[in-house]
Amino acid sequence: MRVHPCLALVGLLLLDPARSAAAAPTLDDLLGSPFPRSLVAASIEGKVAWIVNARGRRNIWVAEPPEYKGRAITSFADDDGQELAELAWTPDAKALIAVRGNEAHDGEAINPRALPRPVRQAVYLFPLDGPPRRLDEGNAPAVSPKGDRVAYLKKGQVWEIALDGKGTAARLFDVPGNCKQLRWSPDGAALAFVNDRGAHSWVGVYTMAEKPLRWLDPGVDRDGDPVWSPDAKQLAFTRIPASRELFTFGPRRAAEPWSIRVASGATGAGKEVWKASKGVGSVFHGIDAPNQLLWVAGDSLVFPWEKEGWTHLYVLSLANGDAQPLTQGKYEVESAALSADRERVFFSSNRDDIDRRHLASVSVKTCVLNAETTGMSIEWSPTPTSDGKALAFLRSDARRPAHAVIRVGSEKPRELALGSLADFPVSSLVEPQAVTITAADGMKVPAQLFLPPGHKKGERHPAILYTHGGSRRQMFLGWHWMHGYHHHYGLNQYLASRGFVVLSLNYRSGVGYGMEFREALDYGAHGASELNDVIGAGQYLKNRPEVDPERVGKWGASYGGYLTALALSRAPEMFAAGVDIHGVYDWNVIIRGHEPSYDPLVERAIARRAFESSPVFSVHKWRAPVLVIHGDQDPIVPFAESVRLVEDLRKHKVDVETLVLPDESHMLHKHETWLKAMRATAEFMERRLQRKDAP
Numbered sequence: 001m002r003v004h005p006c007l008a009l010v011g012l013l014l015l016d017p018a019r020s021a022a023a024a025p026t027l028d029d030l031l032g033s034p035f036p037r038s039l040v041a042a043s044i045e046g047k048v049a050w051i052v053n054a055r056g057r058r059n060i061w062v063a064e065p066p067e068y069k070g071r072a073i074t075s076f077a078d079d080d081g082q083e084l085a086e087l088a089w090t091p092d093a094k095a096l097i098a099v100r101g102n103e104a105h106d107g108e109a110i111n112p113r114a115l116p117r118p119v120r121q122a123v124y125l126f127p128l129d130g131p132p133r134r135l136d137e138g139n140a141p142a143v144s145p146k147g148d149r150v151a152y153l154k155k156g157q158v159w160e161i162a163l164d165g166k167g168t169a170a171r172l173f174d175v176p177g178n179c180k181q182l183r184w185s186p187d188g189a190a191l192a193f194v195n196d197r198g199a200h201s202w203v204g205v206y207t208m209a210e211k212p213l214r215w216l217d218p219g220v221d222r223d224g225d226p227v228w229s230p231d232a233k234q235l236a237f238t239r240i241p242a243s244r245e246l247f248t249f250g251p252r253r254a255a256e257p258w259s260i261r262v263a264s265g266a267t268g269a270g271k272e273v274w275k276a277s278k279g280v281g282s283v284f285h286g287i288d289a290p291n292q293l294l295w296v297a298g299d300s301l302v303f304p305w306e307k308e309g310w311t312h313l314y315v316l317s318l319a320n321g322d323a324q325p326l327t328q329g330k331y332e333v334e335s336a337a338l339s340a341d342r343e344r345v346f347f348s349s350n351r352d353d354i355d356r357r358h359l360a361s362v363s364v365k366t367c368v369l370n371a372e373t374t375g376m377s378i379e380w381s382p383t384p385t386s387d388g389k390a391l392a393f394l395r396s397d398a399r400r401p402a403h404a405v406i407r408v409g410s411e412k413p414r415e416l417a418l419g420s421l422a423d424f425p426v427s428s429l430v431e432p433q434a435v436t437i438t439a440a441d442g443m444k445v446p447a448q449l450f451l452p453p454g455h456k457k458g459e460r461h462p463a464i465l466y467t468h469g470g471s472r473r474q475m476f477l478g479w480h481w482m483h484g485y486h487h488h489y490g491l492n493q494y495l496a497s498r499g500f501v502v503l504s505l506n507y508r509s510g511v512g513y514g515m516e517f518r519e520a521l522d523y524g525a526h527g528a529s530e531l532n533d534v535i536g537a538g539q540y541l542k543n544r545p546e547v548d549p550e551r552v553g554k555w556g557a558s559y560g561g562y563l564t565a566l567a568l569s570r571a572p573e574m575f576a577a578g579v580d581i582h583g584v585y586d587w588n589v590i591i592r593g594h595e596p597s598y599d600p601l602v603e604r605a606i607a608r609r610a611f612e613s614s615p616v617f618s619v620h621k622w623r624a625p626v627l628v629i630h631g632d633q634d635p636i637v638p639f640a641e642s643v644r645l646v647e648d649l650r651k652h653k654v655d656v657e658t659l660v661l662p663d664e665s666h667m668l669h670k671h672e673t674w675l676k677a678m679r680a681t682a683e684f685m686e687r688r689l690q691r692k693d694a695p
Contacts, residue, residue: 024453024497025425027679030490031671033401034420035483036061036394038085039381042093043340046387049096050394050404051084052417053483056671058084060096060126061404063416065390068406070417073128081112081669082119086140090163091147095127099139102669105635112633112669114662123152125163135161136169140180146188153179158193158206172206173213181224185232190265192226192235203237205265216263217270225292227301228265230342236262236273236293236301240284248591248598250526251509251519258284260293260303262318273301274316274323280515281307288335296364297342302326304333309515313345315364326362327351327369332512339384346372346382346391350512355434355448355477359393372407380481392416396479399429402486428453429493432477432504439536441529443508447537448477450492450502455546462551462689463501463541465575466492467534469558471524474512475504484667488557491678498686501547503540507533507563525587525606528613534567538574550576551689555681557581558637558666564626565615565645572623577688579681581629582666585641586616593638619648625655627684629677631664657684 034054041048046065051058052072056079063070073096076084086099101121102110111118123135138154143163151160154171156178161169177197184191190207203216203226216223222240229235241256257278263270276282286292287304294302301316305323311333313326327333331351338345339361346361352374359372359379373379376397383392392406395413401424404416432448439445452461468475468485480486492502506512507530508520522529534554542549554575556564561583568578584590587610592598600607611617626649630642642658649656659680664673 025428025494027491027494027682028675029425030494031487031674031678033424034417035402035486036404036417037381037483038087039383039392039394039404040087040089041383041385041392042089043091044386045093046385046389047089047093048383048385048392048406048416049087049089050416051087051098052420053084053671055079056081058082060084060087060098061417062096062128063392063406065385065387066408068390068408068414068416070404070415074126074132079671080119081664081673083669088141088143090125090143091145095125095163097141097143097150098124098126099141100124102665103635105633105665110633110635110663110665110669112663112665112673123150123161133165135163140182142182142184142191144184144188145186148188151182151184151191153182158182158191175204175213177201181226183226183228183235185228185265186230187232189232192228192265194224194226200242203235203263205235205268214265214268216265216268217261223261225286227291227293227295229295229299233265234262235265236260236295238284238292238303239272248594249524249587251521251523252283253515253519254279255283257282260301260316273318273321276305277307280309281305285311285515287311287333289337294336294338294345295342296338296345298365300364302336302338302345302364304336306515311515313347313362315367324367326364326367327360330514332514334511335380335382337382337384340386340388344384346384348380348382350474354512355446357476357481359391373413378476378478378481394481396481398431398478399426400424401479401490402481428497430496432492434477435503435540437503437505437533437537437540439508440532440539443532443536445508445533445536446506446513447540448475448504448506450496450500450504451546452496452499452501459546460548461499461501461546462553462685463503463544463547464492464495464553464555464685464689465534465537465541466502466504467507467554467556467560467563468504468510469556469560470511471507471509471530471559472511472518474506474510484557487674487678491681494678494682495685498682500685500689501541501544503537505533505537507537525591525610525613527609528566530563531566531570534563535571535574538567538571542574553577553579553685553689555579555581555685556583558583561637562615566618568624568626569615569618569620569622572621575624577624577685578626579629579684580626580642580645581677581681582631582634582637582642583615583645584637585614585645586611587614589638589641593636615645616648619645620652622649622652622654625657625688627657627659627680629659629661629680631661631666631668631673633663634666636666 039050049062059072059074088097109118125133138152141152158172181194202218205214226237257276259275314323316323333349336347356378362369381394390408396402405413407413509523561580564580632639
């Protein structure tokens with residue numbers, strides 16, 4: 001057994017001694033572009049703000065009309081591993097609220113820098129011109145529309161503090177369970193929230209003047225996603241029927257239908273205003289947005305629904321209970337945002353371009369849809385400005401990584417942080433191509449193929465199959481909108497530049513291709529049917545004329561790591577090497593982490609199938625060398641999963657290397673750690689899949 005030394009890649013030319021490493025992009029280049037996220041618009045003055053992660057240095061940027069020249073208002077200068085998130089404007093547009101620090105694991109803050117005293121997650125006030133101010137320990141801040149205070153969560157309970165720096169933090173009330181989804185009424189007189197009590201959850205309202213809590217139409221089900229009416233008199237929320245059935249990491253195509261209810265904020269009395277039909281669409285499937293329900297003009301609600309097997313937006317008239325589709329077709333709406341006048345919804349989807357994301361908008365009154373972006377780029381986070389004159393969004397393409405842009409009126413979109421990609425090696429990257437592979441059971445599955453630059457006919461290259469995590473993800477023909485997958489795309493580009501053929505597989509149970517693909521029969525812990533896709537993809541690579549069939553490797557992280565371990569143990573003849581980054585080893589461990597009530601001794605049939613769907617069941621067949629990478633403070637996939645995997649591999653005489661990432665969690669907080677993990681993956685693949693005639 002070798003312990004991975006995290007060797008530097010400088011000077012490694014194992015794949016092709018004649019290839020010039022200097023001409024190819026470095027991994028530091030590809031992972032070093034500033035990554036933007038959390039784009040938000042102020043409620044006045046047309047301002048926008050976003051967070052930029054530049055090699056681990058996380059800072060807040062703002063841009064103002066008419067020039068919209070972005071500038072940083074914070075100056076955090078270290079790769080300290082402290083997250084910056086949950087960005088929100090104050091009502092006067094003179095400051096922003098955000099959370100700095102990492103989530104807790106086993107009661108302690110994740111501490112990737114191994115500081116003697118860990119930094120606890122806290123809510124901060126960031127003035128546009130002035131020093132930041134720490135308000136209190138906590139997260140999930142919600143700024144009052146009055147601009148005088150902010151509500152937030154601390155240890156699952158609701159607290160508040162004044163923004164003027166006077167007074168101290170106060171706990172608003174004490175309730176069982178945990179609170180979440182804080183929502184101020186438009187007039188700032190009341191605060192709605194969701195109280196999760198385990199088997200059920202309620203929507204509550206705390207009225208500042210009266211103090212006592214009011215529960216909205218409480219029942220035995222799971223209520224959530226509250227949204228206030230513009231006049232602050234009513235709230236709408238979703239109700240998902242109670243169920244004791246376990247569907248964790250397994251398909252769920254139908255259930256007792258979910259519904260939408262509206263209740264009085266003053267009395268709590270409520271009623272059902274809409275209910276999903278039985279069958280397809282009866283299971284709630286949300287979009288990537290802070291609000292699943294949008295209260296729009298005309299006293300109507302916009303909500304996501306899978307009525308036809310694809311996630312689309314519908315508009316519900318509260319006057320007559322009639323729900324009409326705003327979007328239709330074989331594509332998926334991924335996120336949505338409401339215009340300031342509440343008359344138009346901007347959304348991102350893969351409409352007419354299944355392997356990318358583009359923006360469109362739709363009128364809630366006429367249902368007329370307008371394409372906002374098209375072409376070879378990828379766009380997400382549509383953010384209309386408060387004055388209605390501009391649309392800010394995030395963009396990438398196959399060569400240019402993620403960056404923030406704005407389109408003012410009918411002008412051409414322009415970068416908000418001009419010059420942020422000036423030194424990025426755009427011309428060195430390859431354009432992946434969309435391909436379709438045939439799974440071992442005959443299913444057609446989408447993928448993206450990266451061919452090495454300068455490939456010549458007749459050449460045979462080593463190849464690598466990559467599988468994303470999730471599994472509710474989709475990789476694109478370009479840089480991804482999520483930070484981790486943005487880095488994964490960068491590594492795949494790097495591997496291609498080093499002479500590898502790379503296949504990025506969008507296996508069944510991922511998003512973007514409809515409900516039946518996402519809720520694939522027997523997937524995950526209920527049968528591992530997606531292994532058919534991995535085997536089919538491996539065979540696809542072996543059959544390609546550019547590939548040496550004896551030198552095909554496999555890598556992935558999280559769910560992708562699970563599929564790496566599963567493939568190496570179930571199809572040992574298919575792959576010559578693998579890299580498993582914080583992957584699942586035993587589904588029963590993971591299910592218990594997500595469903596504390598799960599008892600394998602009681603749910604014997606489920607437990608047996610989960611065990612047989614896990615790599616642990618077939619580890620005795622494993623033959624190929626593997627590198628196992630894991631952070632030891634991982635709250636999603638316990639570090640013990642990799643400990644057990646390595647122990648079993650040693651028993652079966654498998655050549656296993658390890659790279660342990662001390663004090664890191666599942667998301668990898670430090671840029672330094674990302675570089676270490678991605679370099680180790682590339683170096684391992686180069687050593688294990690180098691040319692047979694190489695020295």
